[in-house]
Amino acid sequence: xxxxxxxxxxxxxxxxxxxxxxxxxxxxxxxxxxxxxxxxxxxxxxxxxxxxxxxxxxxxxxxxxxxxxxxxxxxxxxxxxxxxxxxxxxxxxxxxxxxxxxxxxxxxxxxxxxxxxxxxxxxxxxxxxxxxxxxxxxxxxxxxxxxxxxxxxxxxxxxxxxxxxxxxxxxxxxxxxxxxxxxxxxxxxxxxxxxxxxxxxxxxxxxxxxxxxxxxxxxxxxxxxxxxxxxxxxxxxxxxxxxxxxxxxxxxxxxxxxxxxxxxxxxxxxxxxxxxxxxxxxxxxxxxxxxxxxxxxxxx
Amino acid sequence: xxxxxxxxxxxxxxxxxxxxxxxxxxxxxxxxxxxxxxxxxxxxxxxxxxxxxxxxxxxxxxxxxxxxxxxxxxxxxxxxxxxxxxxxxxxxxxxxxxxxxxxxxxxxxxxxxxxxxxxxxxxxxxxxxxxxxxxxxxxxxxxxxxxxxxxxxxxxxxxxxxxxxxxxxxxxxxxxxxxxxxxxxxxxxxxxxxxxxxxxxxxxxxxxxxxxxxxxxxxxxxxxxxxxxxxxxxxxxxxxxxxxxxxxxxxxxxxxxxxxxxxxxxxxxxxxxxxxxxxxxxxxxxxxxxxxxxxxxxxxxxxxxxxxxxxxxxxxxxxxxxxxxxxxxxxxxxxxxxxxxxxxxxxxxxxxxxxxxxxxxxxxxxxxxxxxxxxxxxxxxxxxxxxxxxxxxxxxxxxxxxxxxxxxxx
Numbered sequence: 040x041x042x043x044x045x046x047x048x049x050x051x052x053x054x055x056x057x058x059x060x061x062x063x064x065x066x067x068x069x070x071x072x073x074x075x076x077x078x079x080x081x082x083x084x085x086x087x088x089x090x091x092x093x094x095x096x097x098x099x100x101x102x103x104x105x106x107x108x109x110x111x112x113x114x115x116x117x118x119x120x121x122x123x124x125x126x127x128x129x130x131x132x133x134x135x136x137x138x139x140x141x142x143x144x145x146x147x148x149x150x151x152x153x154x155x156x157x158x159x160x161x162x163x164x165x166x167x168x169x170x171x172x173x174x175x176x177x178x179x180x181x182x183x184x185x186x187x188x189x190x191x192x193x194x195x196x197x198x199x200x201x202x203x204x205x206x207x208x209x210x211x212x213x214x215x216x217x218x219x220x221x222x223x224x225x226x227x228x229x230x231x232x233x234x235x236x237x238x239x240x241x242x243x244x245x246x247x248x249x250x251x252x253x254x255x256x257x258x259x260x261x262x263x264x265x266x267x268x269x270x271x272x273x274x275x276x277x278x279x280x281x282x283x284x285x286x287x288x289x290x291x292x293x294x295x296x297x298x299x300x301x302x303x304x305x306x307x308x309x310x311x312x313x314x315x316x317x318x319x320x321x322x323x324x325x326x327x328x329x330x331x332x333x334x335x336x337x338x339x
Numbered sequence: 340x341x342x343x344x345x346x347x348x349x350x351x352x353x354x355x356x357x358x359x360x361x362x363x364x365x366x367x368x369x370x371x372x373x374x375x376x377x378x379x380x381x382x383x384x385x386x387x388x389x390x391x392x393x394x395x396x397x398x399x400x401x402x403x404x405x406x407x408x409x410x411x412x413x414x415x416x417x418x419x420x421x422x423x424x425x426x427x428x429x430x431x432x433x434x435x436x437x438x439x440x441x442x443x444x445x446x447x448x449x450x451x452x453x454x455x456x457x458x459x460x461x462x463x464x465x466x467x468x469x470x471x472x473x474x475x476x477x478x479x480x481x482x483x484x485x486x487x488x489x490x491x492x493x494x495x496x497x498x499x500x501x502x503x504x505x506x507x508x509x510x511x512x513x514x515x516x517x518x519x520x521x522x523x524x525x526x527x528x529x530x531x532x533x534x535x536x537x538x539x540x541x542x543x544x545x546x547x548x549x550x551x552x553x554x555x556x557x558x559x560x561x562x563x564x565x566x567x568x569x570x571x572x573x574x575x576x577x578x579x580x581x582x583x584x585x586x587x588x589x590x591x592x593x594x595x596x597x598x599x600x601x602x603x604x605x606x607x608x609x610x611x612x613x614x615x616x617x618x619x620x621x622x623x624x625x626x627x628x629x630x631x632x633x634x635x636x637x638x639x640x641x642x643x644x645x646x647x648x649x650x651x652x653x654x655x656x657x658x659x660x661x662x663x664x665x666x667x668x669x670x671x672x673x674x675x676x677x678x679x680x681x682x683x684x685x686x687x688x689x690x691x692x693x694x695x696x697x698x699x700x701x702x703x704x705x706x707x708x709x710x711x712x713x714x715x716x717x718x719x720x721x722x723x724x725x726x727x728x729x730x731x732x733x734x735x736x737x738x739x740x741x742x743x744x745x746x747x748x749x
Contacts, residue, residue, distance in 0.1 A: 091416045092437045092639070178578060179591045192520055197580045199726055286580055287722045302409045303710060305433060307416065 078318070084311035091305050103312035113313065115288050116296040119203065120317075123292060124271040127207045131267050132260065134211060135218035140252065143226045153223070160216040168280035171209045172196065175281075199289040202282050206290055210277055214270065218263040225259035226252070261332020265325050272321045293317045364396045365647045370411075370424040372404040376605035380667030388654050395647040415439060415639065423636045423648055425476050428464050429709050434635070440472040441636040441645065447471070451653050456674045464631040473633035474652050477670050479691060480629050481536065481598045482616040484607065489523070489595040498617045502537065505620045509576040512595040521575045527585035527597030528577040530721045531713055533567050535628055536598060542624030545717065546746065553742035555717070555735045565731045568724045579725035589614075600630060601669035604687045616690055665692075708745035716741050 051057035088099040107113045138156060142149040159167060175195045177183050186193055196202050233251050242250070253260075275294040278284060284291035284299075291299075293313065301310035373381050378401055385399045400421075402410065407424065414420025415437070434440050447454050454462055457475055465473035483505075490496075493512050499505040509525030516522050528537075534545055543563055547554050554560055570576050578588070585597040590610035598619060607614050634655075636648055654660060661672040662682055669687035672680070683689050720738035723729040729737075 090437050091412060092439060093416065094438070176587075178588055178593050187520070192518075194726075197578070197726075199728065285718075285722060286726060287719050287728060302412045304708070305412060305437075 081311045081314050081318075084308050085315045087308050089308060091307055099308060103309050104316070106309065107312055107316065112288065112291070112296060113293075116291050116293045119288075119290060120272060120274070120292045120294075122203060123207060123210075123274050124268060126204070127210050127271045127274075128264060128267045130207065131211045131215045131218060132263055135215040135263070136222055136253075136256075136260070138215070139219045139222035139226060140248065143223060153220070156219055157216040159213045160220075162213070164213060164276040165280055167213050168209065168277040171205075171277075172281045175205055196282055197286060199286045202286060202290050206274075206277055206281055209281070210271075210274065213277075214267065218267065221259060221263055222256065225256045229255045258332050261328055264328050264332070268324050268328060269321055272317065272324070364392070364394055365644050366396045366398055367422040367644060367647055367651065368420075369397050369399045370407055370421040371399055371401045372407040372425060374401055374403050375602045377602055377664075377668040377670070380664055383667075384655070384660050384663060387660075388651060392650060392654070395650050397651060415637065418639060420637060420639065422644060423634050423651075425632055425634055428473075428631050428633055430635075431465060431467065431472060431633075432709060434637075435467050435472055439637055439639065441638045442470045442472065443474050443636060443645075443649075444471050445645075446474055446649055446652060449649075451649050452656055456656065456676055458673075458675055460629055461631060461673060465633055473635045474648075475656065475673055476632045476634050477664070477673050478629055478631050479600045479670050481532070481600050481619065482691060483526075483596050483598055483619055484589060484603065484614050484616050485596045486589070486592065486594075487613045487615055489592075493595075499620045501620045502541065502622050506570055506576070509570070509596065510574050513574065513576050515575070523592075524578060524588070524594040525576040525596065527588060527594040528567070528571060529585055529598070530580075530718045532598045533564075533721065534713065534717050536619060537567065537622070538563050539622075539628060540619065540624070541622035545712070546742070551746050553739040553746065555720075555742060556732075556739040561731055561735060564721075564724070564735060568721075568731055571725050572727070580722060601671070601687060601691045604669040616687075711745050712742050716745070 051061070085103055086099060086101075087096055088102070089096040138152075142152050174180050174182050177193070177195050177197050180195065183193070183195055193201060196205060229252065233255070234247060237247050237251060273294050274292050275298065278290050278292055278295050279298075282290040284295050294317070297310045297313045297317070300306045300313065369385070371378075371381060382399060382401070385397050389396050404426075407426065408430075411420065411424065411426075411430075415434075431440075446452050458478060461475045461478050465471055465475075489512055493508075495508055495511065499508050505526070512523065512525035513521065514523040538545070538560070541563055543554070543560050545553065545555050545560070555564075571579055577594075585594060586599060586603050586606060588594045589597050590607060590612060592612065604616075634648075634652065636645065656673060658674065658677060658680075661674055661677060662680060664670060665672045665677075665680075665683055665688035666686055669691060671688055671692035672683070677683070678692065683692070716738040720729070720734040723734045724731050728734075
């Protein structure tokens with residue numbers, strides 16, 4: 040018996056696949072426990088009806104999904120989520136790409152700038168949002184103070200039309216440093232010979248950017264878009280701290296609404312149904328972006 | 340020598356065995372949402388209890404109200420959580436409907452705590468269907484904080500006696516620059532105070548409790564809301580929405596008056612504001628709602644340790660602890676027999692106690708969706724009106740329909 044076990048173990052260690060599985064086993068275990076199992080639970084919950092004490096459990100079929108399609112708050116939250124994502128993601132990628140191209144060369148100043156731009160990434164989003172909430176306050180904020188000096192009296196976070204753009208700007212400020220660092224790494228990976236050849240052919244700097252740099256970086260851009268998309272669809276902390284979903288629900292995103300349903304109203308099955316819908320949306324967008332980016336993944 | 344050493348060893352062994360053989364103290368997990376200046380006072384009282392109790396140890400975890408709310412939901416769902424926690428009465432309804440709260444009638448029936456020491460509202464608040472579903476923790480009224488320097492500068496020498504006088508003073512205290520932009524607000528009006536304090540004080544309840552219907556679309560209610568909206572949008576006595584909180588604006592000397600509970604005193608003292616407090620002037624019916632934080636004991640986790648909890652409750656409401664709580668936090672004591680307590684004279688607690696005879700409550704907060712009615716529907720409608728996105732009639736007619744929907748889940 041013991042010999043059989045030893046033989047099986049040796050066989051596992053001698054196979055390349057077996058060793059690979061052993062290496063990924065710890066992280067797979069953690070991911071299963073904290074991501075996959077809760078995700079499956081969430082899908083199961085969305086088809087049930089129960090209270091948080093897990094009593095009176097009933098099969099609800101698609102009732103939770105039908106309900107959410109008639110919920111005006113869900114419509115508003117979906118609109119706000121798309122609004123946030125459509126503006127935040129491109130802005131973050133463009134700002135990161137432009138700055139990465141500007142500071143890609145090795146110099147003392149560029150090294151300092153890289154550090155400075157990366158600082159917001161390592162700061163807690165909650166703290167960053169708290170600071171910005173004070174800076175952007177209409178009555179006591181410094182931004183408002185300077186705007187008033189030049190005759191602009193904006194409501195800022197209290198204005199339903201300005202609140203979401205401001206949340207987007209703060210999020211871009213907080214996150215672009217991460218994409219910038221990834222772009223910087225990708226820029227280093229572009230073969231120098233391509234630029235030399237372009238230089239010999241007399242290609243202008245502008246054309247080099249659009250015909251060499253950006254096409255060569257498309258897989259990296261795709262990766263950054265997928266991570267930024269996922270984060271944008273899940274925007275919560277900054278909204279929770281800066282606006283609380285207001286004014287008049289104009290910054291209430293899907294995740295904020297799900298939180299509200301689950302933790303304030305204790306409607307776990309309904310919140311789960313909303314989470315499943317959001318999951319499907321993120322999955323669809325991520326797959327689409329991944330396929331588009333992969334299509335440009337070429338070896339040179 | 341060897342025999343002596345052996346004796347010492349045996350005695351030490353016996354003493355150690357005796358200590359470890361003694362029945363262990365029962366540990367109670369306590370989650371608290373008091374994170375402000377009241378936190379160290381509560382922690383000290385818990386520590387003193389742990390030092391004196393022979394049977395019970397309390398392990399206290401402090402977190403913000405939002406985190407507490409979130410953790411409670413998760414803990415009820417997961418089946419593990421605190422033995423007791425504190426929270427306002429607004430969650431009574433939703434946890435009662437789940438059958439999650441322990442009936443604490445025994446606290447009074449066994450004579451451990453005498454009901455007569457509490458104001459009537461403290462006894463009334465946690466009762467649903469004749470059952471005591473939470474134990475008293477503290478009680479407070481919100482009062483109006485006012486900046487004495489701003490009052491003096493405006494030549495205001497007498498405090499308002501009714502809502503009309505209050506709003507007239509607020510207008511007088513509101514200052515604008517040459518372009519008409521407000522540089523100083525007269526009275527900070529938060530949405531919840533408009534409905535729970537001022538409108539209710541005027542005798543207008545947002546909900547007809549007997550008929551289980553929203554009253555927000557009724558002409559009297561709409562007229563009152565319109566009056567308040569005019570004060571905010573036309574007279575500009577208050578910011579429409581205060582994203583940083585009225586207390587911050589008061590500290591920054593941007594508002595002359597606002598309503599808050601006793602916990603704000605410490606912050607305003609630290610900020611160097613020259614302030615005092617006065618009772619919120621009553622409306623024609625003199626109705627108001629007081630705050631009643633409670634101790635909740637979830638059925639799921641407490642089990643047989645309830646007697647240990649009662650020991651804590653008895654300790655908590657005793658005079659020395661109540662005096663310490665009042666002196667350290669500014670909250671009034673929860674006992675009506677401490678009105679003349681010498682050690683409390685001249686403290687903020689004594690000022691907040693001046694309203695103690697008026698502590699009142701009602702059962703509206705017992706509705707399962709009370710939070711949604713106030714924090715979502717009424718807030719949303721009020722914001723829409725103040726921001727010019729809807730008329731009072733349209734906004735509150737729509738809110739009224741939604742509130743009726745929530746009232747079904749009583």
